[in-house]
Amino acid sequence: MFFGRTGAEACRFFNLDLADWSGASLLDCPGGPGSLAPLARRSGLKVLAVDPLYALEPKDLERRCREDIAFTIEQLRQSSTVRSDFNLEPYHQEKLEALEAFLADRQAHPESYRPGALPELPLADDSFDLVLSGHLLFVYAPLADGGLHEVDCFDLAWHRRALAELLRVCRRELRIFPAYTITMPARVHPYVAPLIADLPAGWQASLEPTSYDQGAMGETPMLRIRWIGPNPEPPESSQLLPAQE
Numbered sequence: 001m002f003f004g005r006t007g008a009e010a011c012r013f014f015n016l017d018l019a020d021w022s023g024a025s026l027l028d029c030p031g032g033p034g035s036l037a038p039l040a041r042r043s044g045l046k047v048l049a050v051d052p053l054y055a056l057e058p059k060d061l062e063r064r065c066r067e068d069i070a071f072t073i074e075q076l077r078q079s080s081t082v083r084s085d086f087n088l089e090p091y092h093q094e095k096l097e098a099l100e101a102f103l104a105d106r107q108a109h110p111e112s113y114r115p116g117a118l119p120e121l122p123l124a125d126d127s128f129d130l131v132l133s134g135h136l137l138f139v140y141a142p143l144a145d146g147g148l149h150e151v152d153c154f155d156l157a158w159h160r161r162a163l164a165e166l167l168r169v170c171r172r173e174l175r176i177f178p179a180y181t182i183t184m185p186a187r188v189h190p191y192v193a194p195l196i197a198d199l200p201a202g203w204q205a206s207l208e209p210t211s212y213d214q215g216a217m218g219e220t221p222m223l224r225i226r227w228i229g230p231n232p233e234p235p236e237s238s239q240l241l242p243a244q245e
């Protein structure tokens with residue numbers, strides 16, 4: 001689905017304060033028709049958004065996106081994956097707003113958008129301080145594994161390759177949202193534990209709650225993976241003790 005969130009929504013689900021990353025390089029993959037890139041650029045980040053559909057002509061891209069927004073919102077209206085008290089109308093409006101900002105920014109800054117697809121990105125090793133990946137991993141896992149896909153092209157093996165690729169191009173930190181199942185009640189996605197268990201040396205993972213609400217119910221964390229170095233210093237013994245009153 002070529003369906004994107006606003007930059008403000010992305011900051012909420014990535015627990016991201018862009019001011020903390022001013023001057024840093026950012027990869028948003030998949031960028032989709034979202035408006036994180038213009039917001040991040042205004043906050044002083046050097047940003048690249050990558051998505052396979054950026055290979056389409058602008059007119060086709062816009063048509064595809066409007067169709068996908070309409071289709072997705074209709075699916076969500078009928079879906080058991082959204083709480084009955086969740087108001088879809090503001091959610092819908094935000095997607096249209098994201099699309100308008102994306103179309104304008106892509107025209108003004110074509111260098112910030114590049115076609116490419118996981119698990120093989122056309123990018124050099126260690127090229128970004130911060131890598132963000134929203135609504136692809138875990139979401140498009142097979143239905144049987146708590147994702148949306150009826151076929152199993154985005155299975156655990158694919159996720160291992162995609163994660164390795166995102167880490168290959170990342171220097172400091174990778175954040176992935178959502179890290180939970182789409183089937184309700186949401187729970188930490190079953191691929192998260194095996195992926196964390198196999199992280200290369202030097203990377204440390206944590207699951208964090210976020211304030212973003214897209215109608216799910218249950219456990220809805222974001223996965224954060226930080227580079228801590230190949231031989232992190234052991235904490236000083238005083239840091240292991242509870243603070244003295």
Ligand SMILES: C[S@@+](CC[C@H](N)C(=O)[O-])C[C@H]1O[C@@H](n2cnc3c(N)ncnc32)[C@H](O)[C@@H]1O
Binds near residue numbers: 003
């Ligand atoms: C639901 S959108 C998410 C967009 C945005 N990151 C967000 O959070 O709203 C999923 C995006 O994944 C892209 N996509 C599909 N297959 C992909 C792949 N193999 N590698 C990278 N992106 C892919 C689609 O083109 C689509 O734009």
